[in-house]
Amino acid sequence: QQKVQQSPESLSVPEGGMASFNCTSSDRNFQYFWWYRQHSGEGPKALMSIFSDGDKKEGRFTAHLNKASLHVSLHIRDSQPSDSALYFCAASDGSGGSNAKLTFGKGTKLSVKS
Amino acid sequence: DPKIIQKPKYLVAVTGSEKILICEQYLGHNAMYWYRQSAKKPLEFMFSYSYQKLMDNQTASSRFQPQSSKKNHLDLQITALKPDDSATYFCASSPRGTGRERLFFGHGTKLSVL
Numbered sequence: 659q660q661k662v663q664q665s666p667e668s669l670s671v672p673e674g675g676m677a678s679f680n681c682t683s684s685d686r687n688f689q690y691f692w693w694y695r696q697h698s699g700e701g702p703k704a705l706m707s708i709f710s711d712g713d714k715k716e717g718r719f720t721a722h723l724n725k726a727s728l729h730v731s732l733h734i735r736d737s738q739p740s741d742s743a744l745y746f747c748a749a750s751d752g753s754g755g756s757n758a759k760l761t762f763g764k765g766t767k768l769s770v771k772s
Numbered sequence: 773d774p775k776i777i778q779k780p781k782y783l784v785a786v787t788g789s790e791k792i793l794i795c796e797q798y799l800g801h802n803a804m805y806w807y808r809q810s811a812k813k814p815l816e817f818m819f820s821y822s823y824q825k826l827m828d829n830q831t832a833s834s835r836f837q838p839q840s841s842k843k844n845h846l847d848l849q850i851t852a853l854k855p856d857d858s859a860t861y862f863c864a865s866s867p868r869g870t871g872r873e874r875l876f877f878g879h880g881t882k883l884s885v886l
Contacts, residue, residue, distance in 0.1 A: 660814075690872050701776075701862050701877030702815065709872070746815065750871040756828045758803060758869040762815035 661685045664747050664763035673772045676736045681747030681763055683728040691723060691730045692760060696744040696764035705732070705745075709752075737770045744768075776878035778863050783842050783883045792839075793848040793881045795863030801876070803827075803869030804846040806838060809880070810859035821846055822855045822869040853885045 664681050671677045681691070692708050694702040708714045708721040708730060722732045730749075734741055744767050748760040779794040798803060806818040820828040824840045839847045850857060860880040866873040 692874070699879075701864075701879050702875075703877065704874040707872075708875065748815075752871045754870040754872075755822070755867070756820075758822065759805065759817045759820050759828055759830075760864070760870045760871075760875055761817065762807075764814040 662763040668687045668767040670769045677734040679732040687751040690752040692748040693732045694746040699734040739770045739772050742770045776838040778878040790851045797865040801865035803866045807862045810861045855885045858885045
């Protein structure tokens with residue numbers, strides 16, 4: 659079973675609209691979450707992290723974490739065509755060493771239509 | 773100016789051959805990783821190294837062997853190549869490998885096995 663599950667698989671929003679992504683972990687050890695973005699032909703790039711319950715805002719991006727349900731969301735307001743990309747949720751248990759890796763979800767493909 | 777250099781960008785190999793994927797990072801990081809991305813699976817963790825020591829190996833096959841000749845190098849040797857090995861291989865790094873750090877990814881090496 660996939661330890662990090664994302665929905666939806668794909669999303670289309672108009673320019674200037676709000677894009678929302680969901681992520682749930684099935685591993686209760688995963689307490690540290692990241693959102694990454696990957697444009698076509700490039701490597702993934704970190705957008706933001708969220709480690710505490712509640713909201714975290716960085717510019718047009720807002721992440722929300724509910725540790726009790728292990729649910730994370732990402733919202734992009736005022737979406738731009740340049741936001742069109744693959745969005746990944748990633749999680750770790752934060753213990754480092756042999757557990758330093760991030761486990762990624764399958765991703766959500768965002769298309770922003772101008 | 774890319775800080776994580778992966779060579780080559782594209783690689784075509786025949787079944788049964790051996791290839792080495794090169795990764796160098798110039799971020800001064802102490803932890804390095806290999807991930808694989810294919811149409812069938814999401815970003816899949818393969819190896820992590822910290823201070824040139826293998827920390828975690830999640831590959832089922834011994835055909836995949838990481839090689840760390842220098843602190844900022846982590847190459848990936850793949851032997852007895854199979855068509856199923858076709859994927860994009862990403863090298864990544866982070867400052868200390870704590871599991872709570874941003875991973876920085878290279879642009880990837882796209883491997884096609886015929």
